[in-house]
Amino acid sequence: MRILLIGYGKMGQTIERLALAKGHEIVAALTVNDADRLSSYTADQVDVAIEFTSPDAAVGNMITCFEKKIPVVCGTTGWLQHLPLIKEKCQEHQGSLFYTSNFSVGVNLFFHFNEYVAAKMQQYPEYAVQVKEIHHVHKLDQPSGTALSIADGILKHYPQKHGWINDISQEPELLSVVSEREGEVVGTHIVQYTSENDTFELHHIAHSREGFASGAVLAAEWLPGRQGIFGMTDLLQL
Ligand SMILES: NC(=O)C1=CN([C@@H]2O[C@H](COP(=O)(O)OP(=O)(O)OC[C@H]3O[C@@H](n4cnc5c(N)ncnc54)[C@H](O)[C@@H]3O)[C@@H](O)[C@H]2O)C=CC1
Numbered sequence: 432m433r434i435l436l437i438g439y440g441k442m443g444q445t446i447e448r449l450a451l452a453k454g455h456e457i458v459a460a461l462t463v464n465d466a467d468r469l470s471s472y473t474a475d476q477v478d479v480a481i482e483f484t485s486p487d488a489a490v491g492n493m494i495t496c497f498e499k500k501i502p503v504v505c506g507t508t509g510w511l512q513h514l515p516l517i518k519e520k521c522q523e524h525q526g527s528l529f530y531t532s533n534f535s536v537g538v539n540l541f542f543h544f545n546e547y548v549a550a551k552m553q554q555y556p557e558y559a560v561q562v563k564e565i566h567h568v569h570k571l572d573q574p575s576g577t578a579l580s581i582a583d584g585i586l587k588h589y590p591q592k593h594g595w596i597n598d599i600s601q602e603p604e605l606l607s608v609v610s611e612r613e614g615e616v617v618g619t620h621i622v623q624y625t626s627e628n629d630t631f632e633l634h635h636i637a638h639s640r641e642g643f644a645s646g647a648v649l650a651a652e653w654l655p656g657r658q659g660i661f662g663m664t665d666l667l668q669l
């Protein structure tokens with residue numbers, strides 16, 4: 432597979448290593464300094480692009496890939512307020528997009544169990560629910576994309592809550608999503624249920640970026656030849 436890396440930071444470099452080990456070719460690895468080169472690539476030269484950049488850059492990069500008919504796997508978080516535009520542009524150009532807030536298999540299992548637990552716990556109002564995420568100090572977006580996916584999964588089962596707040600909530604109808612930034616923490620997500628008597632938690636700790644990167648390479652192998660917007664539930668049997 433001929434892969435164009437859009438973004439060559441912590442994730443781009445990890446993906447390059449894993450993709451080369453699987454026998455794929457890296458056509459180029461673009462950074463913020465040569466971002467304008469993206470539009471010079473065509474679907475004749477590239478089988479799939481993998482986009483891990485920044486919240487500000489991701490939307491434009493995905494749209495360029497749609498226009499160029501290059502399937503794009505996007506892991507960048509913090510741009511979901513533009514999802515309606517991305518859906519419109521993807522359809523207009525008959526593009527191919529694979530997006531998930533988290534490519535790790537473990538986190539996608541966590542999403543699944545999170546919903547199961549939320550559906551049960553919703554019946555026990557004596558337990559207060561809270562989401563917490565901890566990441567490295569370089570992270571640009573807050574809350575993390577993963578924490579927002581977790582919050583969506585909880586809110587689906589809590590009709591008494593009508594949204595989330597990125598703070599300790601004083602209002603029972605808002606779900607607390609608390610963010611901490613600490614050193615080089617790769618990514619930790621916790622869902623905590625607390626009553627007067629006890630606490631229990633779902634806890635996911637990423638030990639490295641390899642889990643994200645290997646999921647992104649799998650998605651890049653899967654996407655070409657498919658049209659539309661896809662995510663991890665299309666790829667994994669959960
Ligand atoms: N979905 C997932 O599983 C994961 C998502 N992420 C997300 O991926 C994104 C990137 O994360 P990191 O690699 O840790 O960031 P990073 O800061 O280490 O690297 C970002 C890279 O993007 C480049 N870049 C910025 N604007 C660009 C543009 N317009 N064109 C081309 N390149 C551009 C930078 O030069 C740099 O090489 C973040 O939004 C992060 O939240 C990170 C890990 C896992």
Ligand SMILES: O=C(O)C1=N[C@H](C(=O)O)C[C@H](O)C1
Binds near residue numbers: 508533575577578
């Ligand atoms: O910025 C990161 O590093 C990560 N971002 C993703 C997110 O926002 O959820 C995934 C992972 O937690 C690492």
